[in-house]
Amino acid sequence: MKFTSIIVSLLAIPAALASALPRNLVSRDTIVDNKTYKITNGKATGIVVDLSAGDNTSIIGYPDHDGDNQKWIFAQSKGAWTIKSAAMDLYIAPNTTTPGNYSALQAIDTPFLWDIWHDEVNSNTYRFFVNNTALNWDLAGYGNPTPGNTVQLFQKYTPGWTWQTWTVTSA
Numbered sequence: 001m002k003f004t005s006i007i008v009s010l011l012a013i014p015a016a017l018a019s020a021l022p023r024n025l026v027s028r029d030t031i032v033d034n035k036t037y038k039i040t041n042g043k044a045t046g047i048v049v050d051l052s053a054g055d056n057t058s059i060i061g062y063p064d065h066d067g068d069n070q071k072w073i074f075a076q077s078k079g080a081w082t083i084k085s086a087a088m089d090l091y092i093a094p095n096t097t098t099p100g101n102y103s104a105l106q107a108i109d110t111p112f113l114w115d116i117w118h119d120e121v122n123s124n125t126y127r128f129f130v131n132n133t134a135l136n137w138d139l140a141g142y143g144n145p146t147p148g149n150t151v152q153l154f155q156k157y158t159p160g161w162t163w164q165t166w167t168v169t170s171a
Helices: 002-020
Strands: 035-041 047-051 059-063 072-077 080-085 091-094 105-108 114-118 126-130 135-139 149-155 166-170
Touching: 059 105, 080 091, 105 149, 126 166
Parallel strands: none
Antiparallel strands: 035 047, 035 072, 035 166, 047 059, 059 149, 072 080, 080 114, 091 105, 114 126, 126 135, 135 149
16 A cells, blocks of 8 residues: 555656746747637647537537637736637636646636747647646647547647647637
8 A cells, every 4th residue: 555655656746847847938929919820739730729619618629621719819818828719708728627637628708827838849839738737738549630539638748749739820
């Protein structure tokens, strides 16, 4: 029993360190306050962040069709960013008040704060973190491009986890 407790404690160390260590501050000059963008997955190219038209709540990966439900307005707030749908007055947020690995993203009516940082491996891509944590967006199933796949949170991993990276382009 004591051995199990030690192992569990050791496994928690990387997540605790990642959230406590400062990230490299990289210019965010390509993201402009109150501008509309499309967000595309770094691995599943052609798959964009989509507010599901099926329930107007789920945040999913879906092939780009240039709909307003695939366009997002970025706004600076309290040293971080909010991300609002261009189709509805809804913001991207975790589906729980205590987010962790595998927490799905959803659309809610109140702003939620995200940290947005360039990826250390590919500076042309971004990572979207729950404010002041190591939890970042992750296209489920290791970047599975199946339409409707969940965009979830998962602890940041590098290098090579390109399904946790995203390109941001003007919409």
